[in-house]
Amino acid sequence: MGKSSKDKRDLYYRRAKEEGWRARSAFKLLQLNQEFNLFDGITRVVDLCAAPGSWSQVLSRELQGKNAKIVAVDLQPMTPIDGVTTIQADITHPNTLQTILDIFAGEQADFVCSDGAPDVTGLHDLDEYIQAQLILSALQLTTCLLKPGGTFVAKIFRGRDIDLLYSQLSYLFERVICAKPRASRGTSLEAFIVCLGYKPRPGWNPKLDLQTSTEEFFEGADIGKAGNLEHFELPDDEERKIAKFVACGDINDVDSDATYTLELNRLALEPVQMPTAPPYKKALEMKRRGDLIRR
Template sequence: MGKSSKDKRDLYYRKAKEEGWRARSAFKLLQLNEQFQLFKGVRRVVDLCAAPGSWSQVLSREIYQKAKLEDTKLESYIEPKLVAVDLQPMSPIEGVTTIQADITHPRTMNKILSVFGGEKADFVCSDGAPDVTGLHDLDEYIQAQLILSALQLTCCILKEGGTFVAKIFRGRDIDLMYSQLGFLFEKVVCAKPRSSRGTSLESFIVCIGYKPRLGWKPTLELDKSTEEFFQNSGIGRAQLNKNDLSFPLEERIIAPFIACGDLSSYDSDATYTLDKNLERLSLDPVQMPTAPPYKTALEMKRRGNMQLAVRKK
C-alpha cells in the first residue's frame, strides 16, 4: 500500500497499515474466518495467488503463531505447514513457505505436496484476481477461469472434507459456478465481508466439505485445459451432439448469500474524516513492492536511458 492514495481516508486501508498488514484484504479473510471458523483444526494450508501476502500474514498469525503456544509434546500436536504460491516474488513471512510458480503447472503441485510430506491440504484459499477492464461480463469470465484454474490444483491437493475459499465476481452467469462447485463440496456459500466495498462485484465463495467425485481421479497436466480436466468428473456439463439436443434434468444449486463482519464495524464504502485535533501521521508502506511493474522504467531513468528510449519511439 502506497504512501499517497485516494483511499487514504478508508479506515480499513489505514488500519491495515497501522496493524502491519500488507494490504486491506487481510480484514476480508479475518471476517470470513469469524463467520465460518475456517481455521479450526487446520494445519496444512495453501494460499494461491498470494502476493503481496496479506492473506498469508493472517494465516501465519492465526494458525502458525498460535500453534507455537500449544504443547508440542502432546500426541495430538501437528506442526502447521503453510504454503504461499504466486508468479510474483513475495517477501518472507514467518512460518510460510513461499513458492514462486504457476498454479497451473504440475511441478507446482508436486512442490506443495513435498512441503506437506505427501499429505494433502486441509484448507486452500485464493484471493487472486485479474487486472479489471471495467467491462463486467469480460471481468467475470476471466475471474471464473482463474477460479477454475485454482480449483484444478485444489482438487489434486485438498483432502476429503477440506475447505476451499476463493474470490469471485458476482454477475449474471455466476449460477453456473455455484452449480459446478456444488457437485464437489457439501456446502457452498457466497459471502461478502464488510471490509469488501459494496460497490464492487467482489465476493467470496466458501466451499466446505470437499467430496471427490466417485470414479474420477484428478490429474494436473501441462497441456490440458480446464474443460478437459473436468471432462469426466460429471459436474453438470451437458454432453451434446448433433443428433441429440436434449438436456438432462439437473438440480439447480443456489448458493446462499451471507454478509460477514460485525455491523458495528467500519463501512468500506464510507470515507471517514480524520480528527483535526490530532497530528496527522503519514504512514510508510508496510511492505515495499518486490517487483513493481515500473521497476524497469526506474532503472532506465537511473542510468539515463529514459530519454534515449523516448527518442527511439
C-alpha cells in the same frame, strides 16, 4: 496498498498499516473466519495467488503454535513471512503440486484459499470471465491436493452467469456459500465463494497436465460444462443452483465504501511491505538510464 487520497481516508487501509498487515484484504479473511470458523482444526494450508501476502500473514498469526504448515504460492516474489513457506511458481504447473505435497510430506491439505484476481479492465463481462478462469485454475490444483471434507475459499466477481460456477462447485463440495465481508466494498462486484466439505467425484482421478485445458481437466468429473452458456449442460431433472448469500463482519464496524476525515495532526505511515517486483520497476530503471525519451 496504494497512497491515493481515498486510501488515506479508508479506515481499513489505515488499520491495516497500524496493525502491520501488508494489505487491507487481511480483514476480509478475518471476517470470513468469524462467520465460518475456517481455521478450526486445520494444520496444512495453501494460499494461492498469495502476493503481497496479507492472507498468509493472517494464517500465520491465527495458526501460530498449532504446528501448522502453510504454503504461499504466487508468480510474483514475496518477502518472507514467519511460519510460511513461499513458492514462486505457476499454480497450474504439475511441479508446483509436487512441491506442495513434498512440503506436506505426502499429506493432503486441509484448507486452500485464493484471493487472486486479474488486473481489471472495467469491461465487466471480460473481467468476470478471466476471474472465473483463474478460479478454475485454482480449483484444478485444489482437487489434486485437498483432503475429503476440506475447505476451499476464493475470490469471485458476481455476474449474471455466476450460478454456473455455483452449480459446478456444488458437485465437489457439500456446501457452497457466497460471502461478502464488510471489508469488501459494497460498490465492488467482488465476493468470496466458501466451499465446505470437499467430496471427490467417484472414479475421477484429477491430474495436472500443461497440455490440458480447464474444461478438459474437469471432463471426467461430470460436473457439467459451460460450452455455450445458453445451453449449459446438467443431468436431467437437475436445476442450476444459487448459492446462499451471507454478509460477514460486524455491522457496527467501519464502512468500506466510506471515507473518513483525516486528523490534522495524523502521522503518515509508510507501507508495511514495499512491492518486491512492481510492474513499473523496469520503467523506472529505464528512466534513470535515460532510455525513456518523449517523442
